[in-house]
Amino acid sequence: MEAALLTTLAETATFLNAMSPEAAQNLGNGYALAAAGIAVGLAALGSGYAERGIGSAAVGAIAEDEDLFGRSLVLTVLPETLVIFALVVFILVLVQ
Amino acid sequence: MLRPEQMSKVSVAGSRTVMEPVIETVHGMNLVHLSDYDGSWDGFEHGDPIEGSEDASEKLVTVRALESILDLDDDEAGPSRIVSQEEIDDELDGIQAEVNEFDDRRDEIRNELRQVNERIESVEPFVDLGIDLDLLRGYDSLEVRVGHGDVEEIEAALEDEETVDAYETFSGDEVVAVFVYPVDDAEGALEDALVGIEFAALEVPDSERAPEKFLTELRERKRELQDRREQIETELAELKEEVGGFLLAAEEKLSIDVQRSEAPLQFATSKRAFIAEGWIPTERYDEFETELQDAVGNRLEVEELVRADYNDQGHATHAEAVEPEESASEEPSPAEEEEPPKAATDGGQSVGAHGGATMMDDSPPVVQDNPDIAEPFQMIVNTVNRPKYNEIDPTFLVFLSFPFAFGFMIGDIAYGLLYLALGVVLFRSESVGLRAMGAIALWCGAFTTMFGYLYDELFGIHMYELGIHLPFAGVISKGIASPDFVNFWLVAAVLFGIAMLSLGWIVGFVNDLQHGVVESALENLSWVVALNGFFVWVFSQHLASGKPGFIVGPDAALNNGDIAGFLTFSGFPETVGLIGLGLFVVGLVGIGVGEGGIGLIETPAYIFGHTLSFLRIPAVLLAKAGMAFVVNLLVFGEYVDAEGHTVFGLPTQDIAVMDAQFAGLLHIDAVPFALLLPIAILVFVIGHIFVLLLGITSAGIQMVRLEYVEFFQKFYEGGGEKYQPFGYDRSHTTQD
Numbered sequence: 001m002e003a004a005l006l007t008t009l010a011e012t013a014t015f016l017n018a019m020s021p022e023a024a025q026n027l028g029n030g031y032a033l034a035a036a037g038i039a040v041g042l043a044a045l046g047s048g049y050a051e052r053g054i055g056s057a058a059v060g061a062i063a064e065d066e067d068l069f070g071r072s073l074v075l076t077v078l079p080e081t082l083v084i085f086a087l088v089v090f091i092l093v094l095v096q
Numbered sequence: 097m098l099r100p101e102q103m104s105k106v107s108v109a110g111s112r113t114v115m116e117p118v119i120e121t122v123h124g125m126n127l128v129h130l131s132d133y134d135g136s137w138d139g140f141e142h143g144d145p146i147e148g149s150e151d152a153s154e155k156l157v158t159v160r161a162l163e164s165i166l167d168l169d170d171d172e173a174g175p176s177r178i179v180s181q182e183e184i185d186d187e188l189d190g191i192q193a194e195v196n197e198f199d200d201r202r203d204e205i206r207n208e209l210r211q212v213n214e215r216i217e218s219v220e221p222f223v224d225l226g227i228d229l230d231l232l233r234g235y236d237s238l239e240v241r242v243g244h245g246d247v248e249e250i251e252a253a254l255e256d257e258e259t260v261d262a263y264e265t266f267s268g269d270e271v272v273a274v275f276v277y278p279v280d281d282a283e284g285a286l287e288d289a290l291v292g293i294e295f296a297a298l299e300v301p302d303s304e305r306a307p308e309k310f311l312t313e314l315r316e317r318k319r320e321l322q323d324r325r326e327q328i329e330t331e332l333a334e335l336k337e338e339v340g341g342f343l344l345a346a347e348e349k350l351s352i353d354v355q356r357s358e359a360p361l362q363f364a365t366s367k368r369a370f371i372a373e374g375w376i377p378t379e380r381y382d383e384f385e386t387e388l389q390d391a392v393g394n395r396l397e398v399e400e401l402v403r404a405d406y407n408d409q410g411h412a413t414h415a416e417a418v419e420p421e422e423s424a425s426e427e428p429s430p431a432e433e434e435e436p437p438k439a440a441t442d443g444g445q446s447v448g449a450h451g452g453a454t455m456m457d458d459s460p461p462v463v464q465d466n467p468d469i470a471e472p473f474q475m476i477v478n479t480v481n482r483p484k485y486n487e488i489d490p491t492f493l494v495f496l497s498f499p500f501a502f503g504f505m506i507g508d509i510a511y512g513l514l515y516l517a518l519g520v521v522l523f524r525s526e527s528v529g530l531r532a533m534g535a536i537a538l539w540c541g542a543f544t545t546m547f548g549y550l551y552d553e554l555f556g557i558h559m560y561e562l563g564i565h566l567p568f569a570g571v572i573s574k575g576i577a578s579p580d581f582v583n584f585w586l587v588a589a590v591l592f593g594i595a596m597l598s599l600g601w602i603v604g605f606v607n608d609l610q611h612g613v614v615e616s617a618l619e620n621l622s623w624v625v626a627l628n629g630f631f632v633w634v635f636s637q638h639l640a641s642g643k644p645g646f647i648v649g650p651d652a653a654l655n656n657g658d659i660a661g662f663l664t665f666s667g668f669p670e671t672v673g674l675i676g677l678g679l680f681v682v683g684l685v686g687i688g689v690g691e692g693g694i695g696l697i698e699t700p701a702y703i704f705g706h707t708l709s710f711l712r713i714p715a716v717l718l719a720k721a722g723m724a725f726v727v728n729l730l731v732f733g734e735y736v737d738a739e740g741h742t743v744f745g746l747p748t749q750d751i752a753v754m755d756a757q758f759a760g761l762l763h764i765d766a767v768p769f770a771l772l773l774p775i776a777i778l779v780f781v782i783g784h785i786f787v788l789l790l791g792i793t794s795a796g797i798q799m800v801r802l803e804y805v806e807f808f809q810k811f812y813e814g815g816g817e818k819y820q821p822f823g824y825d826r827s828h829t830t831q832d
Contacts, residue, residue, distance in 0.1 A: 067481075077798075081709055084712040088715055
């Protein structure tokens, strides 16, 4: 088991060492993009989870009093900021 | 524009003999927002409704009940008419009797129909079984059950039951009839056997006839009843046609009567005099006074008590006093003996609490006063809340910022034109709300088209790729193809945010001036100083090595001659940055003094978070551009031309000589073009509709949020009272 793991590691190291600098650069960029993509996705998940509760409460409040629509909308979109920031970070990673 | 219409408090005092004509005149003008008498004056009570109020209310209830039975809509009235009291008295009873009779008959038929339906439902399973109903009950020695269940399961259960001597089952498609002969004296043998398995027993209908025949009879009866019901519906519809207009007009007349006769409830009255107060737009006071004098003559005293200032709640104690006018009544009216000290002021001093001029100490109602072009945006503001009388109405500021930012985010000629078309459709609607939305859509569409022209984009495709070259088209770019612009838009959005937030606090400063200049400045301008100081430091050379390259330095986003020649800003000098930092600290001290610890805790969110929140503008810009790009990529594909530019494989391009990066739907060689074309068109249309609609929800909602959360939070309270003048907008009746 241990031996097999060591062999895999050694093989990976050989593979990476044999890479041209350009290939390594590409691989790095790819990881950066993937990481940024995951970051946006997770942030969106967070926003969505936060809005889920607020949204249902807001609909309940509006059902009671339609005048609360504006304030409900504001409260519901508050967590949107999370994903917007993540998107900005993604754009920065993409551009730099 | 930024303030609501100025309101004046008027007082009308006179003898009770003229109260009715005064009410009628004031009601007809539909101008005065009545204030409630608070009952605080000695000798003055709340008025009683004028005689006949109860009768009118009663009739109104009848008319509304009839309308509800007839399912009468407001738009089914036909031309407006004159309805007299006599006409209502004469006709209403007859109509009521007729409608009620129809209604009773309809109810009867409905009930019977329901019963028949129930019986049909209960008989249907027995038709399926095929056994006459009288054979299924009335045995002495047999137990019988009919119901839904699995035959094999039932038989197995009966086998196992010891008290069952013999049994027989008959099954139709869905139901099973079980006959059991129990062993001697055993009672409930069948129940016991079935208790452990799934079996839903049905009640056997009480009829001697064969189930088929019974069912046919029932169905016939049902058809008959349905016919009769339809007939009644038709007759009711005819009746509705006949009396609908009259009922709606009568409702309107009775509503007006009730409104008028109950008005004295808001008045202060003594034995022989009455006083009413209310708010009217200041500029219409003269009209109001003249009309009342014309109607009632000089037995009445009309007076403008105060003009409400904008810097307070309009309470009489603070408001600008109106110079005493010559009393409208030349001769003392009989009422005057009983009246409290008159409302006249001396030498422009404040009136109110001490003088007792206004008996009703309420805030003026709010009539928003915006230019016609900005008026639709009141809807966006009022969704949060109506502005208070003493605060600045932000409608015009929303009008300046909302369509601009929306257009910037979507920026596409084709989308802009579609939004314009949508706006035109909505604008033609009857509903006030939809019309306002239509107007907003028109503005947003116009700005979208304008920005689309500057971006040089049509459905996400650059017009130059189509061979169209227009002046100034393409001076700016969304940044999909030119990353320089991305950094530029990020910085520009932050600057826009700083401007909006500063403006918000400055408006807040003006609103709070009534609490004192120093206090208001500490509470509001401190934030402006801290915010701007902080960002001056951010955009300065101080500690430049630690700041990202696109903020300061030679690569700064604002130091980019490629975008525009005047962009040569690479950061404020270090000294300016330090001054900014100093201002930031000064601002923080001000916030601490003005708002206390809570204010300081809010600083990171308000100064940093809220400013960066404006980054959603370029984020949406890029997201929208990216989505439109993907749709076009799928349809046209991407090619690199001889000069190394990446272009869409549009029909105008000669892609044969280009290097294919991604073959679009239109250019798949393996599939016949005739088959590809409809698919490509479908993808193009659905894709762009999708982007267009998401544009409304993302760009629209995000900008609304920036207005509500980031901008309004800095100054806006809202909660103004709606101006509801005493009167009625007649739509079904006329007076002449």
